[in-house]
Amino acid sequence: MEEEFQSQYGPRWSDQRVGRLLGALVCAVVALLLALIVVVFIQGWPSFAHNGLAWFGPGGNVDEQLNVISQSAETGAGYVYTFHAWPLIWSTILIAGGSVILSLGAALFISVFLVEFAPTWMARILAPVVRFLASVPSVIYGLLGVLVLVPFIGNHLISESQKASVAGVISLTGYSLMAAVVVLTIMVAPLMVSIFTDALSSVKPGWLEGSLALGVNRWRTIWKIGVRAARPAIVAGTVLACARAIGESVMLAMLSGSTAFAPNPIDGLIFVFEPSRPLAPTIVKSSDQLSSPPAKATLFAIAAFLLFSAAIFSLTGWAARRSMNKYLAR
Amino acid sequence: MTPGGPQAQTEELPVGLPGGLTEPPQPPPTNAVEGSSTWSLLDRLGLAFCWFLGLLFCAIAAAIVIYLLIKGIQFLKPSMLVTPAAAGFTEGESGGFSDAFFGTLILGVMSLTLALPTGVAIAVWLVEYGRPKALARVTEMTVEAIAGIPSVVFALFGTVIFSSAALGFLSRTNEGVVFGRSFFAAAAMLALEALPLIVASTREGLNAIPRHVREASYGVGKTKAATTRRILLPTCRPQIATGAMLGLGRIIGDTAIIVILLGATQNFSPVEGAPFPLNYLRGAGTTLTNFVYEASPTGNLNQPDKAYAAAFVLLFIVLLLNAATDLIHSRARKAGTWSH
Numbered sequence: 001m002e003e004e005f006q007s008q009y010g011p012r013w014s015d016q017r018v019g020r021l022l023g024a025l026v027c028a029v030v031a032l033l034l035a036l037i038v039v040v041f042i043q044g045w046p047s048f049a050h051n052g053l054a055w056f057g058p059g060g061n062v063d064e065q066l067n068v069i070s071q072s073a074e075t076g077a078g079y080v081y082t083f084h085a086w087p088l089i090w091s092t093i094l095i096a097g098g099s100v101i102l103s104l105g106a107a108l109f110i111s112v113f114l115v116e117f118a119p120t121w122m123a124r125i126l127a128p129v130v131r132f133l134a135s136v137p138s139v140i141y142g143l144l145g146v147l148v149l150v151p152f153i154g155n156h157l158i159s160e161s162q163k164a165s166v167a168g169v170i171s172l173t174g175y176s177l178m179a180a181v182v183v184l185t186i187m188v189a190p191l192m193v194s195i196f197t198d199a200l201s202s203v204k205p206g207w208l209e210g211s212l213a214l215g216v217n218r219w220r221t222i223w224k225i226g227v228r229a230a231r232p233a234i235v236a237g238t239v240l241a242c243a244r245a246i247g248e249s250v251m252l253a254m255l256s257g258s259t260a261f262a263p264n265p266i267d268g269l270i271f272v273f274e275p276s277r278p279l280a281p282t283i284v285k286s287s288d289q290l291s292s293p294p295a296k297a298t299l300f301a302i303a304a305f306l307l308f309s310a311a312i313f314s315l316t317g318w319a320a321r322r323s324m325n326k327y328l329a330r
Numbered sequence: 331m332t333p334g335g336p337q338a339q340t341e342e343l344p345v346g347l348p349g350g351l352t353e354p355p356q357p358p359p360t361n362a363v364e365g366s367s368t369w370s371l372l373d374r375l376g377l378a379f380c381w382f383l384g385l386l387f388c389a390i391a392a393a394i395v396i397y398l399l400i401k402g403i404q405f406l407k408p409s410m411l412v413t414p415a416a417a418g419f420t421e422g423e424s425g426g427f428s429d430a431f432f433g434t435l436i437l438g439v440m441s442l443t444l445a446l447p448t449g450v451a452i453a454v455w456l457v458e459y460g461r462p463k464a465l466a467r468v469t470e471m472t473v474e475a476i477a478g479i480p481s482v483v484f485a486l487f488g489t490v491i492f493s494s495a496a497l498g499f500l501s502r503t504n505e506g507v508v509f510g511r512s513f514f515a516a517a518a519m520l521a522l523e524a525l526p527l528i529v530a531s532t533r534e535g536l537n538a539i540p541r542h543v544r545e546a547s548y549g550v551g552k553t554k555a556a557t558t559r560r561i562l563l564p565t566c567r568p569q570i571a572t573g574a575m576l577g578l579g580r581i582i583g584d585t586a587i588i589v590i591l592l593g594a595t596q597n598f599s600p601v602e603g604a605p606f607p608l609n610y611l612r613g614a615g616t617t618l619t620n621f622v623y624e625a626s627p628t629g630n631l632n633q634p635d636k637a638y639a640a641a642f643v644l645l646f647i648v649l650l651l652n653a654a655t656d657l658i659h660s661r662a663r664k665a666g667t668w669s670h
Binding site: 015019023025029030036040043106113114117118125126128129130131137138140144146147148186189217219220243244247250253254258280284287299306310311313314315317318 | 366368369373376377379380381383384387388390391394397398448451452454455456459461465468469470471472473474475476477478479480481482483484485486487489490491522525553554555556558576579582583584585586589590619622623626627628634637638641644645648649651652655656
């Protein structure tokens with residue numbers, strides 16, 4: 001009896017042992033992340049080292065630079081690392097920024113609607129719809145974008161005179177900033193809605209009731225009290241959405257156009273129809289050049305930049321969500 | 331009766347106490363809420379915008395499903411699911427996408443068997459053990475950071491570690507050069523991608539179990555480990571299952587890792603000289619997401635009809651996963667919650 005007890009719950013599965021075992025696993029995962037960060041930065045270092053701060057700056061044609069870099073492995077004249085990533089960074093800022101701003105507005109209204117105003121039947125439809133939109137694979141968004149949205153933009157929204165006006169610089173075919181931003185907004189907004197609705201529905205009911213009792217109508221109550229109290233979660237959701245948006249690669253590789261061109265808002269509204277290519281799709285599109293050491297370093301440098309920004313975004317979101325707890329009824 | 335009957339009907343809530351009545355008063359409706367008729371124009375416009383956006387989202391979702399359904403019925407032939415892709419100039423000659431279909435299934439199973447135990451273990455450690463506190467904080471940050479890291483970065487990281495000589499046994503090796511692309515490599519990186527979802531969901535489940543349940547178990551002499559295994563984990567099975575479903579959705583939907591760590595081909599390319607399941611798992615392959623990517627007009631194959639068919643199959647799997655998640659949720663809700 002004693003022996004059986006020992007063998008079942010005894011030293012073999014004692015708390016200390018299990019705790020240490022799980023702790024070791026946790027340490028392994030932490031170590032894996034550290035390894036990832038170190039490996040990515042070390043691999044990308046040659047590219048940063050050769051370019052210095054000019055890596056982030058403008059200058060020259062990025063596509064040509066990438067070609068020269070990947071071919072320099074075979075010429076025997078030494079590796080070339082010259083790379084100025086500004087058009088890619090600018091495209092990332094435009095696409096991710098545009099879609100995050102759009103989806104912030106949309107997600108705020110939709111989560112207010114879901115939490116406060118939607119009739120039960122509508123909420124019962126809308127909540128699964130939001131979850132579904134979040135779970136559609138990005139290639140499907142990309143495919144529908146390529147076969148439906150891009151031809152529509154190319155044939156109906158861009159006029160012939162607009163195409164002619166930039167004919168010498170770039171050809172407008174529908175693969176554009178606009179297509180990328182629209183589809184990315186649909187992908188990112190559900191993520192924000194789920195975070196916002198969680199926060200809004202756990203605002204202390206007394207605060208809302210107090211406002212209602214003072215005669216403030218429900219619309220203003222939810223915006224002035226609910227949304228304000230949920231501000232940290234809104235920051236967190238927005239920042240996490242930024243991380244997702246800059247990391248999106250496959251859909252953007254399909255929709256944003258394949259030239260490293262920097263659309264300029266000063267040119268007027270036509271810039272939303274111009275193609276560009278953000279950082280993450282550049283990695284996917286050039287991944288077959290990984291066998292060339294200088295190209296590999298350049299791609300890892302891009303990855304390091306993405307990794308750094310995404311990590312900053314997600315840690316900010318994490319910190320914001322932690323500070324949320326004091327506002328909530330939990 | 332309240333004096334002034336007609337006026338009383340316009341009130342939304344009964345005013346005053348209905349004392350000394352022979353017939354019982356109408357109870358106030360339980361869902362009595364203020365209508366929007368008294369609001370200012372701007373507020374009402376805002377609410378209208380809410381409705382517009384809500385309906386727009388529903389319309390987009392419906393459009394995606396219906397459009398792919400139509401295209402899927404139009405182009406999908408059951409034979410595509412059992413015919414491997416072949417070289418050919420027209421869509422009729424180039425076979426189906428069976429390798430992609432089975433690749434998705436294999437990869438889903440492999441990644442989930444890696445990610446699920448790891449994720450649950452991390453969540454259990456965080457909630458039930460969590461000492462030293464600094465390590466717990468670091469772990470939380472790690473999980474959060476993993477959730478935010480773009481999948482291309484994981485993919486590039488994978489190319490480095492899996493083409494190291496020490497891990498050569500997991501992929502194709504040719505005269506000392508490790509190929510680095512295999513189901514093992516892709517599954518490992520995808521598992522990392524799915525990990526945060528499983529951890530978050532399991533943690534939520536464990537946190538929802540009140541203290542007294544644990545104390546009751548400790549009180550009859552169970553160890554923490556036994557309590558976790560016999561009480562806590564069975565109790566939060568729905569949340570674990572939800573996390574697994576979400577993770578599986580992420581695994582199946584990812585493309586960047588597949589393109590970089592597995593793809594470059596539309597067929598299984600088993601490694602010669604390895605025993606049966608290993609030769610396939612060590613070789614390169616493809617999945618539905620990769621097939622859709624390559625078969626779309628921007629990819630290398632350019633077979634939009636087949637891309638639609640594969641996308642339909644993919645969407646169908648995703649819808650099944652969503653339905654399963656909802657089923658688990660509603661069952662768990664019916665089973666009731668803890669009283670604190």
